[in-house]
Amino acid sequence: MSTTFPVMTIRWHNEATKLVKRALWFLSVKFLVHLLLVFFACQKQVAFCVELSQPIGNTFETLLSRFGSRYCINVRPQEKSWYQSPCGRFYDERIDVIIGVRLAGKLYSLPFSRLEFANFDAVNQILTPCKLIWRASLKSPHMRLYLKFTSPFYPKDERTTLLPAFIVEFVVENCSDAPLHGELIYGRELNARQLATLRMSDGMAVFETQGVFKALEGVKGEDWDAELTRLGSKTILTFTRGFKLPPNANDRGILVLACYSRDAFFTARGYPYRFKYARLFGDVNEVMNYALANAEELCSRTELFEKTILDATEDDALKMLISLAFQSYASNALWLIPAEDVAASIGLKREPPFKQWFSVLEGGGGLFNSTVDVEYNISPFYLLYWNELLEMLLDEWSAYRKGGIIRHDMGMGFVANGMSYYHDMPVEENTNFLLMLFSLWASTAKHSLVKGKWSIVVELIKYLMSTDTDGNGFPNFGTSNTIDQAVYVTQHAPEQTYLAMKMAAAYQAVWQMARFVGDFGIAKECQSALEKITATMKKAWLGDHYPVSIDKTIPGWDAYSIYTANGWLLHFIVGVSPQVDIQRIRIDIINSTKVTWRGYSSTHTSVDVTTFISQNIWRDCIAAYLGVDMIKNARSYWGLQWTLNRTTGGAFVDSYNYDTGYSSLRYYPRGMAAICYILALGGVSFNALEKKIVVQPLRENVVIPLPWLSDWASKRIPSIEMRLSEGKPQVSISHKELLEGWNIVLGR
Incomplete structure (x- = not known):
């Protein structure tokens, strides 16, 4: 070995050192890319850069977002902060917000401002999939304040779901024997640009917000008074509603917070796109009027959707976990339409590549557009509630594929012109795509899905078969996967058991699709490949678990892993019995969970120190279909989320390092895998x-x-x-x- 500074040169002599060389290369590149992604995602909003305080009551950080429309509120009581923007999380700014009551000239507000106000004696925060609720109270005068922010969502209803508005309900209750007079108050800080563009009238204000795109924001309510208030150096747009309550009476007021933009801020394959809500609503005034006039119905529909989740889950921790996950997922969703007028103005005469666009940004994991492995874990949500969204994703991924490989993502942020991640994950993403396609077909019986994509299916399955170069069915190349922050054997090793089992699931799925379309040659090849894998799996069994890899030259090859059965959950959901040794899979899940469990969850493997909470959830749901009850683990997962969101924050946090205490993949959508719990509890397949x-x-x-x-x-x-x-x-x-x-x- 010879060394010079700053370049290191190493001579490699044998296969073992080649493996080390490869590991070092991946680690060095990954480390640099990770630093760039963290910098991009955090945008100077890293929690440890601000002064933290003990959150009041049981409050904790979370998000509330408009699905597909980006309008987002991020409350951070541990920082006394409120982030809000029509541009969404990662493009938002901190603003001072006042939400509370004024009694006898004294203002009481929730803890989302660094301005000095009196605190309530008690504050209780409640989270549901689409609502953020606070119950605050004072002992003297004895009163209660109920605040509910609703983000409307209703499956198959675009007008309700894409409406770029929040509905805010205030209820003040006089709990004393004496009359209570005062004001409900909502206020928010305005910057210079917003003040310069502010338009106010009775109970309404509209102003312009400039972020990565230009948008109008508005506030409107009936029987509310709007005015500008100066507090220190801040100018606050204030809405107040007076009340005079006799003993044991209450008063209720509704406000709407809205936004609107027609900017073509997104690019897909070189073509401009704008929010789909721009086709449904003409301007911000129409949005506010619609939301205010239909507030009761919008909230009723939202609660009906929520009941399908909350009524199916008895444990409060499980309800909170799914709710936190849904809100982080919704904050990352984009639903767009082509901006033909903008395309024409810049000389683009071609047809838009997609009639509409749906994608989900990868949150603090780099803002990649619909990472395939992330959507794989989210896909049960689409199967249950909105199958057309998954169909759109499959069409988009198909358009971006290359050389028989489904790419990891379609671009980063608001540009989807091709994969932005630094390497492909060929075996993993091909199998993810095929398993999602199969489950969508099996759950809808929409035959055009398979017929229309059959040539793509053949492309992908041929690539998968080519990765087995030694005839044992396991992949020898194309094995880098999504399990980053892991050791080499977990993320990059050839002949991974996790990927081999996922290939087996894909072969079984394609076998059934091939028989449907009449391609019996492909069906025969898939059956043969599946048999090779099952034969090798039989030999690989280590008595109480399967190894991470069957390549015994790689350190950690024989570790316990929570990923072995990862490829089979969608099969269970659509009622297809895996053609593998189910009893051994059950034993492997039980033993790997015991060995890898650390505090709140399992690490990837017994030689890793990092966990993905979403993959623990996925493992638990597979176990449920095998008759093993691990659903109680959700209490631990919620415990981690609760702890983090009262300190460093991040809403749904997927990744946690047990050695360093470092959390990452913050504001992450993959927690939506938790929707599987409502199926797993009932052992439901359809x-x-x-x-x-x-x-x-x-x-x-x-x-x-x-x-x-x-x-x-x-x-x-x-x-x-x-x-x-x-x-x-x-x-x-x-x-x-x-x-x-x-x-x-x-x-x-």
């Missing part, structure tokens, strides 16, 4: 090709929503409720008419 629903509850008393069969327009959401009464199971089914033609099998 297959539209067979018109069959199987329910095998993990616990005795369960409510099982069937949202994929819902008639959302008429507000009919079927469900199955199973209760144990006097030792006998009692079953009731709501809206049976929507299950006509389906065969329902109950019991484990």
